Amino acid sequence: MTQVGVSQNIGPLSSPSQNFEWRRHDNLIVFSGGMPRASYSDRNTVTIQHGSKHVVLDFTSKVIDFFVTYSTENDACESLIILLEEELVAVDLTNSEWRTIPLPYLISLHSSAVTFLTYVDDVSESIWSTLLSIGKSQTQESHSLLEWPVNGGVLKKAGDADKGVHRDLLITGHEDGSVRFWNAGSVVLSLVYTFKTNVIFIADDDPLDEPAENHAEEEEEEWPPFRKVGCFDPFSDDPRLAIKKVSLCPNTGTLIIAGSAGQIVILRLNEDAVTDKQIRVSTINIIPEKDNPDEVTYLWKGPQRLGLKGKTEEKNKITVSSPAGYQPFGIVQILPPAAVTAIALSASWSLVAVGTAHGLALYDFKSETPVFHRCTLNSNDYSSLSETPISRTKSFKKSLRESFRRIRGRSSTRHPDKHRSSKSSQSPVTPTGADRKRGGRPGENTPSNSPISPLDARPVERAIEARPTDDAMGSMVKCLHFFSTNVVHAHHAIPSLWAGTNNGTVYIFTLNVTGGTKRKNERTTAQLGKEIQLRHRAPVVSIIAINLGHKLLHVDDTPGPSGSHYVIISSEEQIKIFSLPNLKAVGKLKLTALEGSRVRRVALGQFSAGNHLETCLMCLTNLGECIILSIPDLRRQETAAIIKREDINGISSFAFTKFGEGLYLRSSSEIQRISLSTWRKTIPRCSLFLPNGTKAPVEASPIKAEKHDHFINGIPEEDEEVDDDHEDVDQDEEDGHESEDSLTKKESCGDNIKNPLSDEENSVIFNPDMSVITVDSVKDHLS
Structure with a gap:
């Protein structure tokens, strides 16, 4: 293969080619650019010509360079490696269709913009093997079977072979409605499986249904013969398809996907393809009318709900066909169709909880019926529903009164010395007999009359203004969690749902979940058991229930007699630990008052040193610092600066693992992995x-x-x-x-x-x- 700097063009008035390679005895020509300037000068192309066969590879990002690899046996052209500005593409030249070769690494993470990221530890072996086999068959349908042509180096295994294998999944949700599963148990982040929700919902710019023959004729008549190659697609079909939340059960494989228009898809993993399967579509109106709950009388000014693909033979049911892999068996539409802000999944109870900016709802996907819904809006907000935060109105007198109170409060906190001096001038202090003997002067802070001794000094706390009760975003549900814990009785655990809102309110719902054959006859019920209102009214970030041994309470725990339980309620400003069921405060840490930082992520992590295993609380702040706290006294064990405080996307996308690791988006196209523990860390050890x-x-x-x-x-x-x-x-x-x-x-x-x-x-x-x-x-x- 010879590479020269001459121009190779297609047709008259063409743009010059940037790179050109020619294999004379194979009659193979490869060059980039060279398209007709009038029509295709803005396209990023690589042209392959082999005799009479001619294909123009069309990419969505700029072509940087390319080279051809050869077979070691007969020196024939084997593959074409193309380096693009946003991805790496390999084409199999031995295949008659010139298919692309699947990448073992350097896969484009941002094929569509990442909108959500979560980490799932210890996936069951059956689910793991099924995902790998289905993902492999999914890749073979559209890619070449040729092995990756560029090899070199050896990746050493850390310790034993069994110890180095971890069945961990990194799940990313994207702007185009796709969900991608990545193998995150090793150094190399490899793509396992991809599911696209646009096969269920209708987007705005979906092409109209036309006969397939007409499309085939148009493609044959087009010249040059373009072919779309690569997975990078910066253009979103419909912003309503964007994925907001994803939840996966590692034991059963049940998957919940929530989008930007209030759509929730419930899926199960199946190794066989299905055809003409009926799926129930349930609609839950969070803001119902008192007379008719199913009637919607308010005017919604936000984006409308997505349409559904498939045949509609019965009311509230559609008929779809799905290939092997994740297949939908239930769809829930929340009204108003606002973006989903929180979800919780309990596969053992067959329940899913959904939260939006207007309230929350609970759905039983085994009986395919809604359980309950609760609106978190005030009565004054029903008439002002829109895509923007709901505005609340108040009287002019009330606003003026609150303004003067706020001014008085600020002046008293900013000038404490003036108040002290005025008080001292009005009531002079006369020295006592003991002071005269020591030679103390009136008003002098001697060791005997000093108000605060150095030993009793406390850390200086920042003055934090109280949040107004009518916060515009106070109704937003920030977190949802299922627990089997002591909500009513001290030594008897029952199923419960915990919900935290943006104004510092925590709702505790007790659930009556029936099992077995009674599930079809007796419906699951829920009622509000307790309600907690935090005084500082900061948004609730996370709710974690633990037992006496500081272990996380899972939803799979069997309800019944149990020991003492605690709940960790983390808001943006402080972290509090309460004992259950009396909700007595056990420990408290004020981060905002002491340091000025705000909590963004909270999770439990296991840390080990030899035979000693300890569970600690991991916390990420808005300053990009990870703090490790002991339980239950909340003592600081370690503080590490992980992310720059200016990196808002990295902080908002951060996800903890239960072994003291974390992942976040370092940029739009790369994920950074960090480790807070020396016991479990992922380090590449390579040999060349x-x-x-x-x-x-x-x-x-x-x-x-x-x-x-x-x-x-x-x-x-x-x-x-x-x-x-x-x-x-x-x-x-x-x-x-x-x-x-x-x-x-x-x-x-x-x-x-x-x-x-x-x-x-x-x-x-x-x-x-x-x-x-x-x-x-x-x-x-x-x-």
Whole structure:
């Protein structure tokens, strides 16, 4: 294959090609660009011509470079590797259809913008194997079976083989309505399975139904013969398809997907494809009228609900066909169709709870009936429903009165010395007899009459203004959780649903869940058991129920006799621990008052040191710091700065694991993994084996090259120990930075030929083997 800088064009008045490769005896020509300037100059293309066969690969991002790999057996063209600005694409040239090769790594994470991220630990082995097999068959349908042509290096396993395998899933929701499952148990983040909700819902710009024959004729007549390649698609079909929340049960595989228009899809994993399956569509109106709950009398100004694909033969039912994989068996539509802000799943109870900015609802997907719904709006808000936060009206007198009270409160807190001086001038202090003997003066703080001693001094707390009770977003449901805990009786656990809102309110609903065959005859019921109103009215971020051993209470726990339970209620400003069922405060930590930070994420994590295992509370603040707190005294164990405080997207996308790790979006196209524990950490340990004689040994030189690092970096770095048959280069990437030894090795690297681009004082000696000097290294040095 020869690569030349000539232009290869298609038709007259074409744009010049950026790169061109030609294999004469194979009659293969590959070039980028060269499209007709009038019609296709804005397209990013790579053209492949092999005899009479001609295909133009059309990409959604800019083409950077490409190269062709060859077979080691017959030196025939094997694959085409294309580097794009947003992704990496490989094309199988041995296949007659020139299909793409699935990537083992460097998969485009942001094929569509990531809108949600969650981490699922310890997926059951049956669900894991089923997902892998279905994902593999899903890939083989649209990709080539050719193995990845670029190989090199060995990834070492940490410890035993069984210890290094973790069945962990990273689930990402995207703007185009797709949900992608990633294998996150190892160093390489590989794609396992993809589910798209646009096969269920109708988007605004879906193409009209036309005969397939007409489309085939249009594609045949089009010239040049374009083919869409790559998964990167920055354009969203409909913003209502965006995924807001995803919940997966690791034991049963039940999946809940919630979107931006109040749509909730309930799915199950099935290895076989189904055809003409009926699905019930349930509608829950969170803001019903008293006379007729099913009637909607308010005017909704936000986005409308999505339409459904499939046949509608019966009322509230649609007929769909689904391939093997996740298949829907229930759809719930929340009214008003606002974005879902919180969901909770209990697969053992067959319940799903949904929260929006207007309230919450509970749905039983076993009997396919709604259980209850509760509106969190005030009575004055029903007439002002819109896509914007609901505005509340109040009288002018009330507003003026509150303003003056706020001004008085601020002046008293800002000038405490003036009030003290006025009081002291009105009532002078006369020294006592003991003060006269010590020589103390009136008003002097002696050790005997000092109001606060240094030992009794407390941390200075910031003055935080009370949040108004009529906050516009106070009705939003922030978190939902299912627990089997002591809500009513001290030693008897019952099913319960906990909901936290944006104005610091916690609702506790007791559930009556029937099991077995009685489930069809007796409906699941729920009633409000208790209601907690936090005084500071900060948004409730998380609710966690634990037992006496500080273990998380799962929804799968069997209701019945139990020991003492505690609940950890975390708001944006403070974390409180209450004992159940009397809700007596056990511990409290004020983060905003003491440090000025606000809580963004809270989760339990297991930390181990030898045989000792401890459960701690992990907390992420808006300053990008991760704080580890002990339970139940909430003592600070460790504080680590993880994310920059300016990185709002990274903080909002952060997800904890139960083993002290965390993942977040470092940018729109990459995920950063961090570890707060030395017991469980994911570190790449790589080895690269090079044949003997691949590169000449580098002799040490006393002259240090400090001003020509770019020129010296053209020589590959090599390890100190070199075997006879091969060279082994180990690389441990813990923080993504080079070690001090490698930097010292680069500085002390010297050679035998004088650098013509430097003067005599800063001259650098190089090895006589000039093949190590590349054009890129010279360009870097000149720049």
